[in-house]
Amino acid sequence: MLLSQLFTLYQKTRQYTEWLCKPLNIEDYVPQAADFASPPKWHLAHTTWFFEEMILTKFVKDYAVFDSHFGFLFNSYYQTVGEKALRAQRGIMTRPSVEQVYQYRHYVDEHMQRFLNEDTKTGIENHLTDDIKALITLGINHEQQHQELLLTDLKYTFSLNPIQPVYHQDFNLVAQLPNTKAQESEWLSVGEGVYDIGHSSDHGGDHSGDGFCFDNERCQHKVLLQKFDIASALITNREYIEFIEDDGYQTFSHWLDDGWAWLTTNQVRSPLYWQRIDGQWFNFTLAGLQPIDDEASVSHISYYEANAFASWKNMRLPSEFEWEVASTQFNWGQRWEWTSSAYLPYPGFAISKDAVGEYNGKFMVNQMVLRGASVATSKNHSRSTYRNFFQPHHQWQFSGIRLVK
Template identity: 45%
Template sequence: MTTALDANVDAHSKLNLEKRYEQVRQYSEHLVHCLSPEDCALQAAPFVSPVKWHLAHTTWFFETFLLIASQSAYQPYNEQYQYLFNSYYNGVGEQFARPKRHLLSRPSFKEVIKYRQHVDQQMIHFLQHANNEQCQLIELGLNHEQQHQELLLMDLKFNFFQNPLYPQYGLALDAPSQLIHHEGFEEFSGGLFEIGHHGQSFCFDNETPKHQTYLNSFQLSRSLVTNAEYLAFIEDGGYQQSMLWLSDGWAWLNAEAVQHPLYWVKQSGEWYEYSLQGLKPLNLKQAVSHISFYEAHAFAQWKGFRLPSEAEWEVAAQQSLYGPHQTSLSHMIDHNWQWTQSAYQPYPGFKTPKGAVGEYNGKFMCNQMVLKGGCDLTPKGHSRITYRNFFYPQDRWPKNGIRLAKDVSE
């Protein structure tokens, strides 16, 4: 990771970091103020977590990697929290089993908020004397919390969806803007390009190092795939045509009896879609979302195209957002995370950071696929074109969508 803080960490930089710390931490609690303690304890599947756990885990991160690690006199708020709220950091110690997080009725929601307040008070004082390395770790912790703010909402949506009442979240999030739809594909010339993060602004370690990659000329669809387009795939028997599917995808489809996107519901012959605002008639003009990699790949095959590589996506985004020529690509970093055909692997020259924080990204570089962009649940300012999100190919609970690609000769 890198930050804009220099070795001396001047007072102005610390003040900005303190303000940012308060803003990020307060936003997490803002997201949950409309929820009941019962809402915050739900865990409908092993791959999601209760809201309460997200609030505690992000606090555990600051307490463990900064307060405990750097201050010998600091006494943990509760020694048991080191075990209960450790997610996957084996270098720190054992973890409470992820599938059983819903069993943690204690500590209560109120006690978790007290835990957050205690750590925040300690962190604001700690920040006044933090050195450069510690400030970088604080910045990592804030970006980590922003990731969990998005995960919190996606997990809550999955948990609520299990309820036949189709509950509404209650907080007025920014509604997705109307989808801008441009027909056709944008062409990009091939050549040698640089991708990956470089510079002084923050990035996660998996975005580095910046490196060169060669691309053939390619085309990227100007718009995200819509619900109407995906409905046509369903109505044409896309879920019954084995030739469209990867072998693992076909096995997954049949094992899970998947026949449509995760949050689509058919009632009295009409399609509806569940969102955090409740069950609504399916908006055919909106981007299709909550699609697995397997479904995205099969849809691309059905259309006669493919998914972009992460390098193609990033180069197109560079030229679209920062290039001298205006392109017609819409919604590159909002609406939905976009599946790529690229496996999540280390960039050439990548080195895992030392210590427990080295477990943050590097050890997951196996059996997952890269997604690019962001979605409407991503905290503002958290997205960037070098960002490498990653999920397993069967994952549908994240807000994932589809952008198509093809070779220039097609």
């Protein structure tokens, strides 16, 4: 990627994060509804902290941090960087103010743009090494991840408000995506064979011609797959309602034991945000409470629910390798799609020894892989090798179901 392109991408990414916050009231920036969801104010600050901590303090001589407290307040999970505030207490940070956080963003942006412009002014691209460019590119992709989290976290917070507030009347417009319906499904066959899995780049930067990838996508390797058939479309709300009405949530035989314990402990009886009102299903959306669209793809499903539904249909979820190989044959990108694969390192994967090494590798336990993207995923932040991952009980992401037989 040319330095001018990197500079433009940095600007667009930072501006888009703030644009997503335009519909918010000042009171919306602060609450934290659960320990897995962070307030918008924290997302704004944390993505800024990444550029300050990982770039400016290390590569700009005599750089002065905006506020010495912010490193502690807005570090997320980087143990090698220093102490951090408790994750579950991000919502009690009434100070610094939202205004100060925006001042922080603009301060860091000014210094980042000055840092990048040192080369663009002269047309000589020797100020920034490939490693520094790769780190800036990682920071941009990190912010794009948080753009989606900002929306999913905000939706969770709004869903607990008794007046069921509206973030935006047309969420698809905000997400810069057209309104789409689930397509008619057919079965697509994939033959037995040995397939290449993973990104072809040997590094996390954008210098090989193959584009950016995270380190957990690298180490391309070969996998033997048996013949399988995969659905061309995701499961719809109508199909999922059939599962509910057939006592799917009350029938133990469909569920993994761990999933059954989660279901019974938390009294789960439907996807997250669904409500039964006067005999009709509704769901809470970023556009407020809406009647369920039967033909839309089901969303906000945990891995446990996805696996139980597949069992009810006498089918299964695809492995992440099957999904990647077959992904050229179907449209994807409306829902993150649960796979049957545990989140584990690819052969040859090694965690780097610096702070960036904490980005993915240390989470490779007790998590399941999701593939694809969702309606909340930022533009140009998806690829067929992307490995998203969450613990199997989480529902608050825009996650759905694709079946294999």
